[in-house]
Amino acid sequence: MKPQSMGQAVLIGLALIYLASLYFMSSPVWMGFTINALIVAVVALAWNITGGFGGMASFGHAAMYGTGAYASAILQVQYGINPWIAFGAGIVAGAAMGAFIGALAFRYGLKGSYFALVTLAFAEVLRICASSFAITGGGSGLQLRLEPGLSTLQFNDRSVVYTILLVIVALVMALTAWLKYSRFGAYLIAVRENEDAARALGIDTYRIKVKAMAISGAFAGLAGVLYLQVWLFIDSAVVYGSAISIEALIGPIIGGAGTVWGPLIGTLGLHLLGEGAKHLLHNAPGLNFVLYAVVLICALRFLPQGLMGLAARIGTFRKKEDDNA
Amino acid sequence: MLEVRNLSKSFGGLKAVSDASLDVPEGGIVGLLGPNGAGKTTCFTMIAGFTRPNEGTVRFMGQDVTGLPPHRICALGMIRTFQIVQPFAGLTVQENIAVGAYLHHHDRTEAMAVARQVGKRLGMGAMLDRPASSLTIAGRKRLELARALATGAKLLLLDEVMAGLIPSEVSEIVGIIRQIRDEGHTFLMIEHVMQAVMSLAETAYVLNHGKMIAHGTPKELVQDPAVVEAYLGHGAAARLQEGHHA
Ligand SMILES: Nc1ncnc2c1ncn2[C@@H]1O[C@H](COP(=O)(O)OP(=O)(O)OP(=O)(O)O)[C@@H](O)[C@H]1O
Ligand SMILES: [Mg+2]
Numbered sequence: 273m274k275p276q277s278m279g280q281a282v283l284i285g286l287a288l289i290y291l292a293s294l295y296f297m298s299s300p301v302w303m304g305f306t307i308n309a310l311i312v313a314v315v316a317l318a319w320n321i322t323g324g325f326g327g328m329a330s331f332g333h334a335a336m337y338g339t340g341a342y343a344s345a346i347l348q349v350q351y352g353i354n355p356w357i358a359f360g361a362g363i364v365a366g367a368a369m370g371a372f373i374g375a376l377a378f379r380y381g382l383k384g385s386y387f388a389l390v391t392l393a394f395a396e397v398l399r400i401c402a403s404s405f406a407i408t409g410g411g412s413g414l415q416l417r418l419e420p421g422l423s424t425l426q427f428n429d430r431s432v433v434y435t436i437l438l439v440i441v442a443l444v445m446a447l448t449a450w451l452k453y454s455r456f457g458a459y460l461i462a463v464r465e466n467e468d469a470a471r472a473l474g475i476d477t478y479r480i481k482v483k484a485m486a487i488s489g490a491f492a493g494l495a496g497v498l499y500l501q502v503w504l505f506i507d508s509a510v511v512y513g514s515a516i517s518i519e520a521l522i523g524p525i526i527g528g529a530g531t532v533w534g535p536l537i538g539t540l541g542l543h544l545l546g547e548g549a550k551h552l553l554h555n556a557p558g559l560n561f562v563l564y565a566v567v568l569i570c571a572l573r574f575l576p577q578g579l580m581g582l583a584a585r586i587g588t589f590r591k592k593e594d595d596n597a
Numbered sequence: 598m599l600e601v602r603n604l605s606k607s608f609g610g611l612k613a614v615s616d617a618s619l620d621v622p623e624g625g626i627v628g629l630l631g632p633n634g635a636g637k638t639t640c641f642t643m644i645a646g647f648t649r650p651n652e653g654t655v656r657f658m659g660q661d662v663t664g665l666p667p668h669r670i671c672a673l674g675m676i677r678t679f680q681i682v683q684p685f686a687g688l689t690v691q692e693n694i695a696v697g698a699y700l701h702h703h704d705r706t707e708a709m710a711v712a713r714q715v716g717k718r719l720g721m722g723a724m725l726d727r728p729a730s731s732l733t734i735a736g737r738k739r740l741e742l743a744r745a746l747a748t749g750a751k752l753l754l755l756d757e758v759m760a761g762l763i764p765s766e767v768s769e770i771v772g773i774i775r776q777i778r779d780e781g782h783t784f785l786m787i788e789h790v791m792q793a794v795m796s797l798a799e800t801a802y803v804l805n806h807g808k809m810i811a812h813g814t815p816k817e818l819v820q821d822p823a824v825v826e827a828y829l830g831h832g833a834a835a836r837l838q839e840g841h842h843a
Contacts, residue, residue: 338635415598427609454705455703455704455708456723458688458692458695458696458699458705458708459696459699461685461687462685462688462696463687464687465684465686465687465688466683466684466686468647468679468683469679469683469684469685469744470696471647471666471667471668471673471680472645472647472667472671472676472698473667473676473696473697473700473744473745473746473748474668474671474672474680474697474748475677475696476666476668477668481830519598527843530687
């Protein structure tokens with residue numbers, strides 16, 4: 273998690289300064305905006321596990337995000353289950369959906385764009401299902417009853433919400449760092465770099481990939497539940513729509529896929545850029561996605577390792593004799 | 598230690614390997630020779646579990662491992678390397694070796710320590726922190742060997758670890774392999790470099806067109822007319838004999 277160069281230290285420092293500055297700005301608009309960005313950052317961190325470390329680029333993380341949100345909402349709205357339990361259930365549901373999609377796709381050896389298409393198909397099927405059944409609220413979605421309090425996990429004070437999200441993002445990043453330097457992380461990277469060599473070295477690559485999808489699904493499910501608890505309302509287009517799937521992958525690619533800080537930095541950067549453009553160009557609808565596309569193309573062309581990769585080359589710290597990078 | 602019986606594999610109409618058998622005794626270095634396209638690598642992929650043979654059995658340390666997936670076979674202590682080296686390009690040399698070491702050392706510090714130790718033993722001490730993608734071909738071949746060794750495997754199937762090396766590099770690797778063998782490992786190696794086979798292997802098998810055509814000590818094999826013909830073409834043995842007598 274520690275920066276490896278002056279450039280990375282500056283990049284991380286800027287992100288931290290921005291996040292800290294919100295406590296002093298007292299601007300509800302910026303607060304709301306950043307709360308959204310942090311929820312997306314959690315999905316980006318989810319995508320980063322499979323897409324960044326594992327090299328399995330998903331185009332349908334909405335499938336797990338939406339499943340987490342819907343699982344929690346259904347339990348609370350339709351069955352009156354305690355929000356804390358529903359919160360946990362949403363994470364588990366996201367993990368289960370991830371494992372299920374992974375198990376199916378990898379059983380048939382799907383890779384690259386085939387894998388991306390299958391994940392997209394899953395998200396779309398789930399979106400259509402969610403808009404058709406009564407239990408998911410059909411076309412009108414599900415609304416949580418407004419009931420602020422610790423026991424309902426609803427908070428009126430935006431800065432409390434913001435603080436909770438910061439803590440959660442930090443926890444997910446810490447988990448990411450821990451995974452990266454664990455046996456599982458090494459195996460996942462080995463699978464990304466060369467699956468045959470990984471198999472020869474005793475790695476059950478199918479199991480590693482499904483496990484990665486489960487972990488990624490748990491993070492995405494968590495993000496979905498967070499969205500639900502913050503905005504108290506979901507519908508199929510919002511949580512199963514492809515917008516969130518796209519945001520999940522652009523952030524890490526811009527910021528640096530397979531790094532701990534990349535997804536957060538990329539997501540914050542993109543959202544700030546999108547917001548800036550919206551104000552400059554008077555709210556032309558859909559404009560942020562046009563902008564994202566342009567940025568994505570530039571990143572793929574000029575920044576193969578994202579901002580973190582670029583920053584790593586600026587003022588590299590001298591490495592210690594001993595290993596531990 | 599390894600008993601391969603009547604292995605066969607066809608790809609479409611092509612019989613890549615037919616009815617091949619071989620034995621590797623514990624602590625031995627056994628060669629597997631044959632001209633290009635003879636089916637040597639295909640034998641390895643079947644023995645190591647990468648492809649399922651159409652017929653035949655593979656027994657390792659008394660256990661039938663035919664058709665087991667590669668990771669199960671590796672966990673039992675048999676591992677293959679690749680003819681076309683396959684480094685994990687995004688990782689350092691030490692991290693590459695650690696991927697192998699993780700098989701029996703689940704903790705990162707331990708796996709990295711084992712990796713360092715194995716790397717040093719193979720003369721890669723100075724390269725440990727370099728990215729694997731920066732290695733020369735000799736370095737990559739050595740890395741392939743180091744990674745395999747780090748898994749703790751007892752039997753190593755080496756697919757042309759000396760191809761493309763200059764003679765001084767070959768004799769270095771020969772020394773390393775001999776040293777590893779003396780530490781208690783067993784080798785089955787595919788090799789084109791005759792100098793290496795002659796000086797390392799106690800016995801060798803020769804494959805041609807998917808069939809085992811000869812088995813013996815390297816000295817016997819180079820005098821075997823069937824082997825000479827397989828390498829140099831039909832009638833070559835007779836012509837060589839004439840040449841000797843003339
Ligand atoms: N996956 C495959 N599909 C189709 N044909 C294959 C496949 N693998 C190998 N072959 C064919 O099987 C034959 C044996 O190939 P193999 O790679 O085992 O030979 P080899 O003895 O290792 O040769 P070399 O010395 O060139 O490495 C060749 O004719 C090859 O083209
Ligand atoms: Mg071969």
